[in-house]
Amino acid sequence: MSAAIDAVEAYLEDTADERLAEYLELLRIPTVGVLSEHAADVRSGAEWIASNMRAIGLEHVEVSETPGFPVVYADWLNAPGAPTVVIYCHYDVQPVDPLDLWAHPPFDPHVANGRVYGRGAADDKGQLHLHLWAARAWLATAGRLPLNVRYVFEGEEEAGSTHFEGWLDANRERLRADVVVISDTSFYEGNHPALTLSLRGNMYLQIDVTGPDLDLHSGQFGGMVQNPANALARILASLRHGDGRVAVPGFYDDTEELSRADRAAMAELPFDESEFAAGIGVPGLFGEPGYSALERRGSRPTLDVCGLWSGFQDEGSKTIIPAHAHAKLSCRITSGMDPHRTFERVRDAILAVDVPGVDVEVTLIDGMQPFGVAMEHPMTQTAARCMEQVFGQAPYFLREGGSIGAVASFDRIVGAPVVMLGFANADDQAHAPNESMVLANYEGGVRTVARYFEALAAA
Amino acid sequence: MSAAIDAVEAYLEDTADERLAEYLELLRIPTVGVLSEHAADVRSGAEWIASNMRAIGLEHVEVSETPGFPVVYADWLNAPGAPTVVIYCHYDVQPVDPLDLWAHPPFDPHVANGRVYGRGAADDKGQLHLHLWAARAWLATAGRLPLNVRYVFEGEEEAGSTHFEGWLDANRERLRADVVVISDTSFYEGNHPALTLSLRGNMYLQIDVTGPDLDLHSGQFGGMVQNPANALARILASLRHGDGRVAVPGFYDDTEELSRADRAAMAELPFDESEFAAGIGVPGLFGEPGYSALERRGSRPTLDVCGLWSGFQDEGSKTIIPAHAHAKLSCRITSGMDPHRTFERVRDAILAVDVPGVDVEVTLIDGMQPFGVAMEHPMTQTAARCMEQVFGQAPYFLREGGSIGAVASFDRIVGAPVVMLGFANADDQAHAPNESMVLANYEGGVRTVARYFEALAAA
Numbered sequence: 001m002s003a004a005i006d007a008v009e010a011y012l013e014d015t016a017d018e019r020l021a022e023y024l025e026l027l028r029i030p031t032v033g034v035l036s037e038h039a040a041d042v043r044s045g046a047e048w049i050a051s052n053m054r055a056i057g058l059e060h061v062e063v064s065e066t067p068g069f070p071v072v073y074a075d076w077l078n079a080p081g082a083p084t085v086v087i088y089c090h091y092d093v094q095p096v097d098p099l100d101l102w103a104h105p106p107f108d109p110h111v112a113n114g115r116v117y118g119r120g121a122a123d124d125k126g127q128l129h130l131h132l133w134a135a136r137a138w139l140a141t142a143g144r145l146p147l148n149v150r151y152v153f154e155g156e157e158e159a160g161s162t163h164f165e166g167w168l169d170a171n172r173e174r175l176r177a178d179v180v181v182i183s184d185t186s187f188y189e190g191n192h193p194a195l196t197l198s199l200r201g202n203m204y205l206q207i208d209v210t211g212p213d214l215d216l217h218s219g220q221f222g223g224m225v226q227n228p229a230n231a232l233a234r235i236l237a238s239l240r241h242g243d244g245r246v247a248v249p250g251f252y253d254d255t256e257e258l259s260r261a262d263r264a265a266m267a268e269l270p271f272d273e274s275e276f277a278a279g280i281g282v283p284g285l286f287g288e289p290g291y292s293a294l295e296r297r298g299s300r301p302t303l304d305v306c307g308l309w310s311g312f313q314d315e316g317s318k319t320i321i322p323a324h325a326h327a328k329l330s331c332r333i334t335s336g337m338d339p340h341r342t343f344e345r346v347r348d349a350i351l352a353v354d355v356p357g358v359d360v361e362v363t364l365i366d367g368m369q370p371f372g373v374a375m376e377h378p379m380t381q382t383a384a385r386c387m388e389q390v391f392g393q394a395p396y397f398l399r400e401g402g403s404i405g406a407v408a409s410f411d412r413i414v415g416a417p418v419v420m421l422g423f424a425n426a427d428d429q430a431h432a433p434n435e436s437m438v439l440a441n442y443e444g445g446v447r448t449v450a451r452y453f454e455a456l457a458a459a
Numbered sequence: 460m461s462a463a464i465d466a467v468e469a470y471l472e473d474t475a476d477e478r479l480a481e482y483l484e485l486l487r488i489p490t491v492g493v494l495s496e497h498a499a500d501v502r503s504g505a506e507w508i509a510s511n512m513r514a515i516g517l518e519h520v521e522v523s524e525t526p527g528f529p530v531v532y533a534d535w536l537n538a539p540g541a542p543t544v545v546i547y548c549h550y551d552v553q554p555v556d557p558l559d560l561w562a563h564p565p566f567d568p569h570v571a572n573g574r575v576y577g578r579g580a581a582d583d584k585g586q587l588h589l590h591l592w593a594a595r596a597w598l599a600t601a602g603r604l605p606l607n608v609r610y611v612f613e614g615e616e617e618a619g620s621t622h623f624e625g626w627l628d629a630n631r632e633r634l635r636a637d638v639v640v641i642s643d644t645s646f647y648e649g650n651h652p653a654l655t656l657s658l659r660g661n662m663y664l665q666i667d668v669t670g671p672d673l674d675l676h677s678g679q680f681g682g683m684v685q686n687p688a689n690a691l692a693r694i695l696a697s698l699r700h701g702d703g704r705v706a707v708p709g710f711y712d713d714t715e716e717l718s719r720a721d722r723a724a725m726a727e728l729p730f731d732e733s734e735f736a737a738g739i740g741v742p743g744l745f746g747e748p749g750y751s752a753l754e755r756r757g758s759r760p761t762l763d764v765c766g767l768w769s770g771f772q773d774e775g776s777k778t779i780i781p782a783h784a785h786a787k788l789s790c791r792i793t794s795g796m797d798p799h800r801t802f803e804r805v806r807d808a809i810l811a812v813d814v815p816g817v818d819v820e821v822t823l824i825d826g827m828q829p830f831g832v833a834m835e836h837p838m839t840q841t842a843a844r845c846m847e848q849v850f851g852q853a854p855y856f857l858r859e860g861g862s863i864g865a866v867a868s869f870d871r872i873v874g875a876p877v878v879m880l881g882f883a884n885a886d887d888q889a890h891a892p893n894e895s896m897v898l899a900n901y902e903g904g905v906r907t908v909a910r911y912f913e914a915l916a917a918a
Contacts, residue, residue, distance in 0.1 A: 200678060204776040213740030218763045218789045219659060219861025223703075223755035224735075226745040229764035229786075230699055237696030240689055242813055244682075276683075281672030286685040286816035296682035304677045305688035305769070306779050312766035312787055317663040317825045319789045320765050327688075328771055330677045330778045354701055357745035366776045402678025 007141040033092035066163035069155030083178040084148035089128035090157035093120035101433035121437040123430035134449035146457035185422030193395040196420040198372035226357025232325040256336040298399025339367025466600040492551035525622035528614030542637040543607035548587035549616035552579035560892035574895040582889035593908035605916035644881030652854035655879040657831035685816025691784040715795040757858025798826030
């Protein structure tokens with residue numbers, strides 16, 4: 001491409017050894033946020049990043065406190081008229097147990113088979129570190145960045161991002177941006193480059209069915225009173241058809257259907273249903289008719305019971321009519337849907353079931369907005385082009401079934417399109433022993449980000 | 460009636476003080492079978508009864524060992540040509556906790572308000588003791604009994620009668636009889652004399668629904684796989700209609716409908732539905748249409764979930780698709796039904812529910828035959844007449860919803876009609892603190908049994 005990019009590439013070529021050494025140095029800091037014995041290490045990690053940011057020429061570097069672990073913030077805002085990008089990664093890592101399953105100590109990283117092994121290599125310190133080097137390469141070669149950047153590196157992602165939304169709210173002013181880049185996702189199976197376009201949201205509720213004051217003898221009372229557990233089963237069964245379609249009135253009303261192009265993109269993904277089913281130990285996949293398994297996961301809402309409890313749960317027999325019965329229920333929701341509106345619809349459907357003789361209560365426990373960016377969005381297409389230039393393959397576009405709290409928060413608070421530009425591999429074993437990052441993905445990541453800066457500025 | 464009965468009555472009149480003193484003496488022995496610290500006391504109780512039996516002139520007295528606590532056996536078989544009656548009571552009692560709710564120590568019995576207070580006063584040592592005195596009065600006044608009697612006093616009734624059926628099986632020979640009298644039941648509310656005509660049986664099963672090898676993330680997998688908890692709810696809901704009728708094909712096929720006379724007898728029982736509902740804390744009673752609450756309890760089979768468990772049961776949210784889901788289910792069954800046939804029908808209905816993507820297993824845990832004797836049976840009518848002569852009121856005929864293991868065992872092994880001739884009061888607080896026996900019921904019990912001997916011999 002441009003001469004500037006040529007210089008960046010050359011710089012990156014020359015500094016590969018230094019970069020790798022520094023990457024391993026960052027991995028040696030055991031930033032396990034959920035374990036109190038590592039609290040000082042997590043802070044060391046934040047300081048390490050801040051001092052690296054200062055060294056490479058980023059500005060307003062700050063280890064910004066929260067009631068938990070700090071957010072590391074820095075920016076470079078000297079490109080008036082150019083767009084502004086917010087970049088999000090996290091520097092805390094998962095615990096390492098079971099330690100005995102690690103082939104090498106998790107905080108003594110090493111390189112083998114073209115991979116960097118160590119806790120946090122992929123999730124997410126490797127991805128954080130490649131962003132530092134994309135900026136460094138520009139600043140070292142051009143003395144500037146092609147656009148304005150604000151870095152937001154969280155320290156509590158693996159602990160549920162408890163204080164992160166509060167921090168975003170309190171820092172709205174310095175988060176104004178045209179695009180948010182989140183680097184905490186993976187390529188597709190087979191290490192095929194991929195961009196994640198959407199995440200489902202969630203609505204989580206509890207149902208409490210209350211009958212008699214105490215468990216009753218099923219002989220002395222059976223046939224005289226409603227049974228809360230039978231009533232609960234009746235309620236739950238009424239919420240879903242036998243084929244997996246949700247039966248709640250209006251449930252699908254706000255769901256945005258995928259376009260033909262979206263469906264075509266999903267159909268391109270290699271996916272072997274029976275291999276997938278065997279991998280999780282079920283006889284076959286199952287779900288709403290009319291959609292492929294990947295479409296169901298990525299673009300269709302669900303209604304799943306997450307927990308059930310009532311009465312006697314031990315071995316043998318206890319002949320009772322339970323005094324109460326309970327269920328936890330999760331609805332994954334898709335673009336266009338809202339957790340509160342979904343809650344109201346499901347709650348109304350539950351309360352409409354005719355179960356005389358018991359009291360039914362429904363409580364909202366959690367809600368998370370769905371997130372999605374259009375495949376056709378310029379920010380997405382630009383990222384895809386940069387990825388293809390670097391990795392030699394056009395990325396797949398993925399629609400993920402889960403939710404990432406930070407994404408929904410950014411979407412809500414920053415209000416700019418979010419691009420999930422991640423470089424980990426599908427077999428990175430994040431959250432498990434022997435986590436690794438494919439070194440070529442890491443290096444390609446630095447280059448992709450460096451190009452993305454220029455491409456965004458030119459767009 | 461007869462001169463013999465006149466003599467018995469006079470004897471009972473003269474010996475009331477001695478009888479009461481002896482009754483209290485028996486109550487002082489803490490025969491709590493389920494607590495190992497009382498094991499020696501339970502054996503003392505058995506010996507006390509055996510020595511009392513010898514003293515009053517019963518024969519073949521034996522403290523007959525089982526792998527648990529002994530059965531106390533005795534007989535008097537010197538009435539050739541006369542019928543033989545087996546009499547069943549139990550000498551073990553419930554534990555006494557919570558002890559601080561007893562107004563007087565449970566094993567220091569006392570008389571107040573026309574009642575004997577103490578653990579076992581009603582359940583079942585008072586009823587056992589009145590049988591000893593019915594025999595004693597006959598033997599002391601006539602030197603004989605009008606018929607042949609075999610006493611079978613169990614020591615493990617409150618512990619589930621674990622070894623009792625084995626003992627009955629091993630003692631078939633000496634249990635041949637024309638009628639079995641079981642004294643372990645109560646009068647009706649308001650202390651109205653009552654005879655229990657039937658008990659429901661039971662069929663208890665477990666359903667295990669198995670899905671993936673491990674709990675799955677409801678975001679990453681929701682919509683792709685069947686959910687075992689949703690599948691279980693679907694299965695359970697399919698087994699019962701919304702109005703309480705069981706939906707299992709053939710479930711009611713073997714149920715014997717009550718005769719018009721039976722229904723008329725049940726309709727006579729005073730029963731206030733709303734008071735009953737308020738007493739157990741439900742807004743109203745509920746069950747199969749077309750039958751009164753007492754008919755449903757006494758004469759109709761049921762299908763009740765006794766327990767449910769799956770996935771996440773704590774506070775808050777955990778977004779999983781549970782790997783498995785389970786339910787315990789009890790069917791109370793009525794005359795004509797068989798626990799194994801009922802199991803097969805319910806199991807087939809469960810396995811017929813179309814829930815692709817999971818494995819469903821159904822396991823029989825317990826089965827107990829229902830029991831019933833006709834209201835018109837001579838043994839029943841004779842007992843009712845004796846009761847009316849002594850208490851001045853014709854007894855109600857009750858159909859109980861629960862099951863008594865010993866009754867089903869006697870029915871099967873002895874093969875003679877069973878008459879449940881009990882004298883406790885509905886408010887006796889058996890199994891609770893401050894258990895009591897109405898002294899007039901106890902005294903009337905002695906007289907009813909004494910008359911029943913003569914009436915059975917004359918029938």
